[in-house]
Amino acid sequence: MIYIDKTNQEAIDFVTTFIDFNWLEQNDKTYKYQNIGYPQIKNPVKRFRAFFVDEQNNKCCYCCRDIVNDNSTELEHIIPKTKSILIDFEPYYQHSNVLRQNVVPQSIFELSISKLNKPPFPHHIAYHNIVASCNGKTFESSEDFTCCNRERGDEFVPPFNLMQDAIEYLPDGTIVYMRELQNRTYFEILNLSKEILINIRRLWYLFSISQLTLEQILDEKSIITLEEKINVHAIAHSPTLIEDFKLLETFSNPNIWNIFKEYSYFFDYYRN
């Protein structure tokens, strides 16, 4: 999970202008907001999605895998689009002032008969309520599970991406919610505690304490073989050598290694 400080003024201005532009005169000469839905604002999607992929440095908001601005990347509403009344927003507000100050139910705008000040913004199109995630299908064929956006549905998960220092990754690859140390429920909802993901983070941890640079680890033409990288450089320095030896078998599979490389976010995370 990554922390995103939602301060991109260009994106805020974009949404503001979009809403203002759609304050339109009706047949009966009154004014209303029209066509301010999510399908309209994200058209063309590549332009809209860029705000989120860029500010997240091309990382999935949940699993931290590399993402790019194409159709394999999905936009996710922190407060789901299906929530419609203010009382359903309260659990999110309790965890994030960014949401409380900037995001209100879509209907408040759609039903308004007067022009409204912004912020706050309607939740279907509020920049502050949208994050970019992978499509969750990374492990669908190899490990038979999906994660991230695919799994959450409309279930409540704290708005981790807007909560600074809420999440920590431990050297063993597990995730901890710093405000409720024993609570792993949310990571299970997102399927981020699957063994393969824990092992990916564990191996990145071992690389982070190795002598190798990130470039050397990712380099396919390196004179160091894949097995040497994993075995000699990472696992051999593990204080729990026996347990970590299983990582060699998993990650010396070139397909799994390619997936592993997409999680290089954790190299810097652990090295720092």
Ligand SMILES: [Zn+2]
């Ligand atoms: Zn993901």
